[in-house]
Every structure is written in C-alpha cells, then in structure tokens.
Amino acid sequence: MNIVILAAGQGKRMYSALPKVLHPIAGKPMLGHVLDTVQKMDSMVTPCIVLGHGQEAVKAYLNKNHSNFTIAVQAEQKGTGHAVMQALSYLNEDASTLILYGDVPLIQASTLKDLLLLAQDETLVILTQELENPTGYGRIVRSLEGEVTGIVEEKDATAEVKQVREINTGMMACPTKELREWLSHIQPNNAQGEYYLTDIVGLAAGQGMPIRTMMPQYGFEVEGVNSRVQLAALERTWQTHLAEELLLKGVTLIDPQRIDIRGDFNCSNDVTIDIGCIFEGQVEIARSVHIGPYCVIKDSKIGANSQIKAFSHLDGAVLGESAVIGPYARLRPGTEIDEQAHVGNFVEVKNSRIGKGSKANHLSYIGDAQVGSRVNIGAGTITCNYDGVNKHQTIIEDDVFIGSDTQLVAPVTVGKGATIGAGTTLTKDAPEDKLTISRAKQLSVEWKRPQKK
Numbered sequence: 001m002n003i004v005i006l007a008a009g010q011g012k013r014m015y016s017a018l019p020k021v022l023h024p025i026a027g028k029p030m031l032g033h034v035l036d037t038v039q040k041m042d043s044m045v046t047p048c049i050v051l052g053h054g055q056e057a058v059k060a061y062l063n064k065n066h067s068n069f070t071i072a073v074q075a076e077q078k079g080t081g082h083a084v085m086q087a088l089s090y091l092n093e094d095a096s097t098l099i100l101y102g103d104v105p106l107i108q109a110s111t112l113k114d115l116l117l118l119a120q121d122e123t124l125v126i127l128t129q130e131l132e133n134p135t136g137y138g139r140i141v142r143s144l145e146g147e148v149t150g151i152v153e154e155k156d157a158t159a160e161v162k163q164v165r166e167i168n169t170g171m172m173a174c175p176t177k178e179l180r181e182w183l184s185h186i187q188p189n190n191a192q193g194e195y196y197l198t199d200i201v202g203l204a205a206g207q208g209m210p211i212r213t214m215m216p217q218y219g220f221e222v223e224g225v226n227s228r229v230q231l232a233a234l235e236r237t238w239q240t241h242l243a244e245e246l247l248l249k250g251v252t253l254i255d256p257q258r259i260d261i262r263g264d265f266n267c268s269n270d271v272t273i274d275i276g277c278i279f280e281g282q283v284e285i286a287r288s289v290h291i292g293p294y295c296v297i298k299d300s301k302i303g304a305n306s307q308i309k310a311f312s313h314l315d316g317a318v319l320g321e322s323a324v325i326g327p328y329a330r331l332r333p334g335t336e337i338d339e340q341a342h343v344g345n346f347v348e349v350k351n352s353r354i355g356k357g358s359k360a361n362h363l364s365y366i367g368d369a370q371v372g373s374r375v376n377i378g379a380g381t382i383t384c385n386y387d388g389v390n391k392h393q394t395i396i397e398d399d400v401f402i403g404s405d406t407q408l409v410a411p412v413t414v415g416k417g418a419t420i421g422a423g424t425t426l427t428k429d430a431p432e433d434k435l436t437i438s439r440a441k442q443l444s445v446e447w448k449r450p451q452k453k
Contacts, residue, residue: 001116002091002176003038003045006083007031007102008052008074013227019054020225021102022061025235026242027262027280030105030225031058035066038100040109043068048090049102050074050083079194080170081186088183091176096120098173099197104224106238107171111216119173123210124201126151127171129222130215137167138198140213148211151198155191166213168198169222178209246273254293263298274310292327300331303339317349320356338373352383355398368410369394378404378422385410397432 011020021031028036031049038047045068051058052074062069072086084099091097096119098112111127118125126148128140138153139161151168152161182200190196204211216222220237224230236257242265243256250269253259258275266284274293281299285291289302292310300314302323308314309326316333324342325331334351337343341354344361352366355373360366362379368391369383381402383394392410396402400414403422414420414430421437430436 001042001045001095001173002097003047003100004084004087004091004097005031005034005038005047005049005100005102006080007058008050008055008077008083009103010053010077011103011226014231015228019058022054022058023225023228023231025105025225025231026238026260029061031061031102032065033105034100034102034107035069037107037109037112039068041112046070047100048072048087050086052077052083079188079192080197081183081195081199084179084197085183085195088180091180093177093180095176096173097176097179099171101170101224103226104170104222106218106223106234107221108217111221112171115171115173115214118212118214119175121210122175122178123212124174124178124204125172125212125214126201127169127222128166128213128215129169129219130165131167132165134165134167135162139164140166140168147205148201148213149205150202153190153192153196153198169216170197170224171222174200174204178204178207268304286321295326299333366394368392369396369408371396372398372400372416374398375400375402377402378406380405381408382406383408383410 007021009020014020014023022029025033038045048070050072055073070090072090074083074086096116098116100107115125115127136154138151139157140148141150141152141161143149182203185203186195186199188195201211220234220241223234225234239260242261243253243259246267247253247256251267252272254274259273260278263279263281263283265279268285268287270288271285273291276294277291278296283297284301286302286304288305291308294311295308296313298315300317302319303321305321306319306323312326312329314331317331317335319337320339322340323337326345328345329343330348332350335349336353338354338356340357342359342361343349346363347360348365350367352369354371355375357373358371358375360377364377364380365382367383368385375396384407385391385394394408394410395413397414397416399417402420405423406420407425409425409427412426412429415432417433418430419435420426420430421435421439424436424438
C-alpha cells in the first residue's frame with residue numbers, strides 16, 4: 001500500500017511558531033502518533049509526508065525520531081488535492097493509496113486496516129462520521145438509493161446539504177492509478193479557490209467506481225486539531241480513553257480524570273494509582289503496586305508489591321519487589337533498587353544500586369554507588385562522587401551501618417559489617433566489622449554572644 005500523510009498546514013489558529021503537527025498529544029507530536037500508527041499497520045511501508053509550513057522544524061523532528069519515510073514539499077498551500085499531487089511521484093501505481101492527516105493524531109491501526117481491506121477491490125473507501133453538529137465539515141452526499149455521489153464542503157453547501165449529519169473525515173483509500181487521473185481533472189472552482197481532494201469522489205461516482213464508507217469505532221479517531229482549545233479537549237478525551245482501558249484491566253484509579261499517560265504504559269492488575277500521577281516514556285508496573293498522589297514516573301520498571309509514596313520522581317529506575325520509595329524521593333537514571341529496599345523522603349539516588357533490604361530513609365544523596373544488602377544509611381549522608389572533572393564510585397558492602405551526616409569521599413569502600421560514626425568524613429577505605437570515625441575534638445570555650453546594636 002501507499003500512505004500519504006498531509007502535514008503542510010500552517011495552523012494559524014494555534015498562534016504558535018511551532019508547526020501545528022508538532023504540537024503534542026499525550027507527550028508526543030501529533031505527527032508522531034500518525035507515524036506510529038502506520039508502523040503498527042505495516043513496519044515495511046514507507047509513508048510519504050507532505051510538508052509545507054515550518055518544514056525545517058518538522059524535518060528535524062522526523063530525522064531525530066523516525067527512520068522510514070519520504071518527504072514531498074507543498075511550497076504553496078493550495079488545498080488538500082494540491083497537497084496529494086505533490087506526493088504522486090512517490091507512489092506505487094499497483095497498490096492502493098491511503099490518505100491520512102498529521103493533525104488528526106488518534107486514528108487507530110485497526111480502523112485503517114479495515115479501511116484498506118474494503119479498498120482492495122478497485123474501490124474508493126471514505127472514512128465518515130455522523131455528528132450531532134456537523135457545522136464546518138464537508139458533507140457526504142448520497143443518491144436516493146443511498147449511493148455516495150460526492151462530498152460538498154461547508155462553504156459550498158446549500159441549506160439542504162447542510163442538514164446532512166454524515167461528514168467526511170478526510171481519510172480515504174483508493175486505487176492509485178485512478179487517483180492520479182482524478183487529481184489531473186480537479187479545478188479550484190470553489191469558495192476558497194483551492195484544489196479539493198474531496199472533488200475526486202464526484203469524479204469516481206461519475207465513472208461508476210464503487211464508493212463505500214465506514215465509520216471508526218471511536219469518535220476521537222477522526223477529531224482534528226486546529227486550535228489549542230481543540231488540542232486540550234482531545235488530550236483529555238484521549239487520557240479518559242486510556243484511563244478506561246486501565247480500569248477494564250483491573251487497575252484502580254482513585255480519580256480517572258486525574259492521570260496522564262505520555263508514552264507506552266504497561267500496568268498489571270491490582271495496581272492502585274492515586275491522583276495527579278504522570279507516566280512518561282516506557283513504564284512497566286507489576287501487580288499490586290501502590291502509587292501515591294502526584295508522582296512522576298518516566299522510563300522505569302517497578303516490581304510487584306512496591307510502594308511509591310506521594311510526590312516521588314522516578315526517571316530511568318528499576319525497582320525490585322516490595323520496594324518502598326518516598327515520599328518526595330528522586331530516583332535518577334541508572335538507579336536500581338533491589339527487593340524490600342527503602343528510599344525515603346528527600347533522598348536522591350543516581351546511577352547506583354541499593355541492595356536487598358537496605359534503607360536510606362532521610363535527606364541523603366547516593367550517586368555512583370554500589371550498596372549491598374541490609375545496609376542502613378543515616379540521615380544527611382552523601383556520596384561525594386564528583387571531583388570537579390570525573391565521577392568516582394562508592395562501594396558499601398553488606399550489613400554496613402552509616403551514621404547520620406556522613407560524607408563518603410569517592411573512590412572509597414566500606415567493608416562488610418562496618419559501622420561509620422555520625423559526622424564522619426570518610427576519605428579512606430573503612431575495614432570490615434570495625435567502627436570508623438573521624439570527628440574533630442569537642443571544645444567548650446568562654447564566649448559572649450554579640451548584642452544587636
């Protein structure tokens with residue numbers, strides 16, 4: 001099959017320097033959603049993307065995030081028919097052509113597969129929708145027998161045609177050879193002076209080509225975006241759909257209207273998610289996890305029966321079973337938390353592993369460290385991992401107790417079973433099973449507190 005994605009529009013009503021198709025839905029540019037859907041349909045197909053306004057920014061996004069596409073340029077925006085004309089040289093005439101839109105981001109792969117199946121037998125297939133208020137959309141015009149005879153745009157419609165509730169979504173599939181012929185005959189004889197792609201429907205009907213219509217499973221699949229108001233509304237519609245899918249899979253959402261999913265979210269059953277949580281990138285959550293309110297979890301994997309308490313941020317972290325994180329904890333990329341380990345309030349962990357049953361419950365920084373099992377890290381402990389040029393590793397072996405307000409100046413190793421006294425600045429390795437302490441001698445001197453003048 002051929003796939004053409006129209007993405008040349010300026011999007012004046014967005015009032016933005018950013019090209020319209022790069023505005024995000026669920027954390028991903030609208031055009032990215034369409035391309036990912038195409039990939040789900042057939043990873044081997046190479047879509048042709050028609051660019052125009054802001055094409056350099058769109059090309060930069062495509063080159064960074066996608067690999068399989070071709071680009072056609074519509075230098076002047078003269079309508080949808082004119083846009084498809086720019087793609088004709090990239091199309092295989094022996095295959096059907098599917099036409100999509102970069103600002104209609106939530107079309108589903110299952111719908112497009114059904115559309116293409118209907119188009120296999122030299123048929124023009126149009127994706128339509130019935131709306132209570134069809135104002136602004138092109139109307140599907142049918143004969144008395146119910147056959148499609150054409151599409152009339154709102155600005156060209158008579159009062160009678162405007163009563164029709166079945167609208168054209170813009171998405172269609174048809175034989176490529178005939179598409180090329182039809183496009184050569186359309187003219188900009190309309191209220192907007194543009195080459196309408198929809199004019200090919202009347203030409204197809206006049207030639208006796210079978211024209212079929214189908215409707216999507218969900219209304220949001222065909223909703224386009226022309227303003228930030230529509231963008232925000234579609235965002236919430238999509239998030240509501242994702243929340244309903246989670247509920248049907250056995251996930252408890254304290255408030256389904258207060259969750260945001262901005263990536264690929266794989267969540268097992270009996271998970272509870274409190275309000276205000278955001279999930280970004282690739283997130284995997286095993287069964288019976290409890291996530292407290294206002295957590296942000298990105299590119300992370302959370303083991304079964306773990307707890308993520310309120311206001312915690314996880315980015316690139318992997319948690320074992322029954323781990324407890326937060327509240328107000330921050331786990332940065334490269335963090336691994338083994339089963340039954342605890343990372344408490346105002347603790348930051350980066351590029352480190354914390355072993356089974358170990359605890360860092362208060363006000364600590366652990367960076368570039370390997371922490372063994374059953375280790376207790378006291379409040380205010382930090383690993384001094386950066387010398388101003390290079391990062392160095394701290395190794396804390398099993399069964400270590402580290403007192404509060406300790407600085408571990410890397411590279412340094414704390415031996416198995418060692419105890420580090422509170423307030424220690426450790427600059428050399430601490431031996432196994434011994435108390436290591438570095439602390440200035442305590443002095444009391446005569447002194448009078450200054451008085452305010």
